[in-house]
Amino acid sequence: MSKTTSQNWWRGCVIYQVYPRSYQDTSGDGVGDLRGIIRRLDHIASLGVDAIWLSPFFKSPMADFGYDVSDYCDIDPMFGMLSDFDELIEKAHAKGLKIIIDQVISHSSDQHAWFKESRSSRDNAKADWYIWADPKPDGTAPNNWLSIFGGPAWEWDSTRRQYYMHNFLASQPDINFHNEDAQNAILDTVRFWLDRGVDGFRLDTVNFYFHDAELRDNPPLALSAEDGNFMGVDAPDTNPYGFQDHLYDKSQPENIVFLQRLRALLDEYEGRTTVGEVGDGRRSLKTAAAYTNGGDKLHMCYTFDMLGAEFSAEHFRRSIANFQSVVQDGWVCWSFSNHDVERHVSRWTQAGDDPRQMARFAITLLTSFRGSICLYQGEELGLEEAELAFEDLTDPYGIRFWPAYKGRDGCRTPMVWDRNAPNAGFSDAPRTWLPIPDSHRQHAVEQQEHLSGSILGHYRHMLEFRRSHQSLIDGEMVFLETNGDLLAFTRGAGNERFLFVFNLARTGVEWTAPSDLEIAEMVRLPGFAPGHDGRTVHLAGLDAFCARLA
CATH class of the missing domain: 3.20.20.80 (Glycosidases)
Structure with a gap:
């Protein structure tokens, strides 16, 4: 097959x-x-x-x-x-x-029929399908949660005289996944597209589905060089959202059970897949691991690790190695x-x-x-x-x-x-x-x-x-020691193994392969002109080397 x-x-x-x-x-x-x-x-x-x-x-x-x-x-x-x-x-x-x-599905438009009914009163059939909360005694928002698009994550509704939660625009109210009827309705819409023949779903903001039912305040984030924000922008400089440690407004443990329900639905159909978007700051890898392991939740996830400004061998090595160590039986989608x-x-x-x-x-x-x-x-x-x-x-x-x-x-x-x-x-x-x-x-x-x-x-x-070599599709990836801004690794599956060396610097460099690697033949990559002398590889700036290993 x-x-x-x-x-x-x-x-x-x-x-x-x-x-x-x-x-x-x-x-x-x-x-x-x-x-x-x-x-x-x-x-x-x-x-x-x-x-x-x-x-x-x-x-x-x-x-x-x-x-x-x-x-x-x-x-x-x-x-x-x-x-x-x-x-x-x-x-x-x-x-x-x-x-x-x-x-x-983490949120809908405020023009959706579900939300229109939900905001009409506190006792209608869909009253609890969105996240509603009473104001504090002084009339302010229920807690300190922030919207990614700026300002508080709460919008006042004059009909219900309550606030509703929105992680994005005020016109994008968050659905209350703690309500099983809302979950069922969402899964029905997923089935609608499965029946039309779609092969999979990219799940927007997949770790935003559940919120802390107690509405606890988020603590401040202890900022470090490794911290970025959900949208891949340097949040401390542009967006106050990045000042919080988002412990309570997303990535809640209840999400695991819903993802299992979603996977069970997809498993009723042949050859369907899911790829989840995980934006969880420094916890993204841990969250991706939890969402993809065990074969009963998401098929794969992607994070924002490689969607930022950092371009260095150490960054790519660390991102991939951390994923491989943390996500033992899950799968990743890089972009x-x-x-x-x-x-x-x-x-x-x-x-x-x-x-x-x-x-x-x-x-x-x-x-x-x-x-x-x-x-x-x-x-x-x-x-x-x-x-x-x-x-x-x-x-x-x-x-x-x-x-x-x-x-x-x-x-x-x-x-x-x-x-x-x-x-x-x-x-x-x-x-x-x-x-x-x-x-x-x-x-x-x-x-x-x-x-x-x-x-x-x-x-x-x-x-x-890539398509012509199974080892490049899902073969093992093993990093090698390098000097300078070089990224070197092998890819292998069965009897086929490749060596890749990338120079992310703008100046030329030489690298000598370990003694246990024997280069059988160099693979020509259009647009690159590296050389090799025995086990020593010569690369210009922004150059790439590939070889088959004996």
Whole structure:
């Protein structure tokens, strides 16, 4: 049975994230849609990925661009209809592509029928489906919990004369997972999409489902160099959310039981998977371990370890080694970019660097890791973060914390398909929902499609190389001692073993392999020109070496 049709196809798979608003517009309104994704399936298939992760396309008032769902079982008209989604499933499957959809269930929109009923009185059938609490005697919020998007995590409701909790926008009330009826309703919506043929779910903010029932205050966080915040931004400088140790507003022990219920539902269907987004600061690995071990909860998780600004051999080594030691029988999905963070080519490129070389280096590094991997649309073109004016911003998070933090719009600008076409081939509309930088046009798919040495060609080559060797999909990963900013490790499965050496510095270096490693032959990686003399490897700055071991 092939990897793509087996029950564990997700183990070591490559996922391609599509942000539907920005992929391809076919309706002429300046916003991407489902039919646009159907139109571009050949491009996605040509990359050699296994699955497509679709960011939310559900019915929504779009206060947070689909992460505020008003109907979990319908398509927002701007993206199309359910029949369009069914066609997308059918045509993706025909090309050997799985479909993973975002499941945003920690919170809903305040326009969801559940919340409208819940806020109507204190004694209706859904009164306890959201997190309601009385004010303190002085009228202030029940506790000190903060919203990631700024301000308190509590909003006053004049009808119930209570506060409701929201970890994000005030228009995104948190669902009360302590209520079993609410859990059952959520699981019914999951089953709705399973029955339509989806192959898996990316679970947004999966550790946010439960809150402390006693509503205890969070203590302050003892800040250290290792602490970051949920969104991959340096929270102490831009967002007071990072000042708290979030012991009580997320990552509660009750979440384990719900994840077991969710897994039991998925296990009723063949070959389905889950990947959870875990944002838990310095506890992320521990949380990911708890959520993926035992084979009865999530299939895999990803954290924000590699979605930040740090670019060093020690950082990558520590992140992977810590995961391998903490998460004994779980699985990880690594990524360098997504819709929430600055594109990695911009995050990691220094003055004097060639961004194209950074793009080649990054995908070569990522495809060598043990675990599943996720690519974000446009990174296969080497796109850098778009620089937008304040008046062009749409992201409420960026607008709230401007100018210290510019938000997420810079990584969400539309795909560039044809350099010379209106809106780079994304849309025929007079104006697109976010502007397309002129600097992105030179990276268009049409420009790179048949260009020797293109970033697009390099992505295809590296994904094919990974797909062709089982040892690179789920083989053992063992780190080797290095000097300087070098990352060296072996990957092995069965009789096949590879040696990888990456120089993350900008200057050349030599490294000698241990005496028990015998290099059988060097593997040519396009765009890199390392050398070796016996067991000594010679690398330039941002260079990569790969060899088969005897």
